[in-house]
Amino acid sequence: MPGLLEDSGSFSLPPPVPPYTIVYFPVQGRCEAMRTLLADQGQSWQEEVVTKDSWLQGPLKATCLYGQLPKFQDGDLTLYQSNAILRHLGRTLGLYGKDQREAALIDMANDGVEDLRSKYAALIYTNYEAGKEAYVKALPGHLKPFETLLSQNQGGKAFLVGDQISFADYNLLDLLRIHQTLAPDCLGAFPLLSAYLERLSTRPKIKAFLASPEHLNRPINGNGKQ
Incomplete structure (x- = not known):
């Protein structure tokens, strides 16, 4: 089938899609804790970066439950509110205590x-x-x-x-x-x-994440104050 076979005859599969998606502004803000959690737990995720102009002028804000970000996708589950997202990841990844x-x-x-x-x-x-x-x-x-x-x-x-x-x-x-x-x-x-x-x-995984360009290039806050 086209696109599935390489010249060697072996199957060439597309890269796996990360199970999680973070929709947020290009800042650390209320998402860096969940990013750190995911990195330390060896999880992959993708980012959908929302610019200030697209947030103010585009259709996304009207679709968000509380009219704010972050928005978090776990498969067909959509979550808002950063602490609800953290608790969901806590339950999903065994980070919510032993009892x-x-x-x-x-x-x-x-x-x-x-x-x-x-x-x-x-x-x-x-x-x-x-x-x-x-x-x-x-x-x-x-x-x-x-x-x-x-x-x-x-x-x-x-x-x-x-x-x-x-x-x-x-x-x-x-x-x-x-x-x-x-x-x-x-x-x-x-x-x-x-x-x-x-x-x-x-x-080790947190240290690597904190040293990554993705983390270092994100300002802490959206207004430049820190």
């Missing part, structure tokens, strides 16, 4: 990440120049709960919950990295968080 107790604690930790990420987004997009100093001053109080969570689990030498990585760990990793860019010394008073960040960042 219901651990799952509940993982949800609690991830909600804490979301609280701080929302504060960060408000700073970046609405009050950066006037609010940065006060935000950085208050940051230790917002980071302390994560130090406490680590201290309560194997002396801070493992993950947020249990002895296996969860989707919340990838979310916290991303949150800590972007805050280090905002305030490089923000983890100075938190030895467990500092060690945790180093430990996760040097996992």
Whole structure:
């Protein structure tokens, strides 16, 4: 059949289509945690990059359930809301704890990440120049709960919950990295968080992803603030 046989007589199959698709702007934003998760778990995905002009002028926005991105495709399943996507990947890839107790604690930790990420987004997009100093001053109080969570689990030498990585760990990793860019010394008073960040960042597949051009060439935020 045309296109299936090479000169050698062997079959030539098209490359496999990645099972996941991320539809998002050309920034790290709310998708870098899920990208890091997928990379660390050895999963492939494709990106559909949405420019500002196409978002404002094209038909995509009207088709999105909440009128916002990211949009995530897993086969015929379409998801919106970044934390719903992370939880879906957690269930699908075994990153949601070993029992219901651990799952509940993982949800609690991830909600804490979301609280701080929302504060960060408000700073970046609405009050950066006037609010940065006060935000950085208050940051230790917002980071302390994560130090406490680590201290309560194997002396801070493992993950947020249990002895296996969860989707919340990838979310916290991303949150800590972007805050280090905002305030490089923000983890100075938190030895467990500092060690945790180093430990996760040097996992081989995460390290490779963080060093990849795809990650490095994506700005953290859409307005250039960081």
